[in-house]
Amino acid sequence: MAQARSTPSDVAFSAAVKAIQTAKGSREMYARMEERRPWQNRITPDLAQFIGAQTSVFLGTASADGQPYIQHRGGPAGFLKVLDESRIGFADLAGNRQYITLGNLSENPQAFLFLIDYEQARRVKLWGTAAVHENAPDLMERLRVEDGKGRAERAIVFSIETWDVNCPQHIPVRFDASRVAAAIADRDARIAKLEAELNRQRY
Structure with missing residues (x-):
């Protein structure tokens, strides 16, 4: 009970x-x-902004007898979408066809989302329930992501019961590879500019 x-x-x-x-x-x-x-049990503007910036999420489910499972889902920023003040959705892409998450949700809707931003050292925990939506073209259109990879097969909608923000302690600092590449390119461009200026002054 x-x-x-x-x-x-x-x-x-x-x-x-x-x-x-x-x-x-x-x-x-x-x-x-x-x-x-x-x-809180509603999505605040700050949380909505955080959700929209994520490129990775961990979804926790469990079977009817309590066997837990964690599934990772990723995509470009915006793949995880705020549908309203209490629901988050994402397109479930074709994978290895184990269907553990789908099996768990078919008998136990309780679910958990874990979001972590390694660059900003912030993590958010969300408790709630999740539902699988097959053959829902309107919903799938809402969840469609520009430049997204993979084939979307269905939608998963997470309804929030409550959420909390963890302290940043022990979160390793990591940066997205594209951001690092852009920073290095910018640095190299500035070095080249300074070297050219030195050469002009020298001669």
Whole structure:
């Protein structure tokens, strides 16, 4: 039987989690944090901007008996789309045909999204449910991405119950290869310009 939830954070902080927090000495701190800054269950403008910038997402699902699975999905910025104040969608592309995520969602809609920006050292956790939409051309058109690769087979829509932002501690700093290449090209161009200027002054 599902336990009653009085605040959005109860989605993550179950009775068992709170019991462990109490035993380990952190429950009082988190209770104060939840009172000062309640967890949200709607997509804010800041979160929408963060979602729209992502090129990678991890989707967690579980079978009816609780066996968990994490699936990675990626694409150009904008492949993960905010549909309204509580729903996020993306096109599910053709893959290895294992269909573990689809099988899990067919019997257990509970799902989890994990977004991480290695460059800005920011990560966002979203709890909710997910639904698979087959043969939904209008929805697929909304989720279509310009210059996207792969063949879209269906849509997956994630409905948010609550979300939270993790602290940046221990996030390794990594940069997108295209951004690094652009920065190196810009540096090389400036070096060439300075070398040319030195040569003109020398002669």
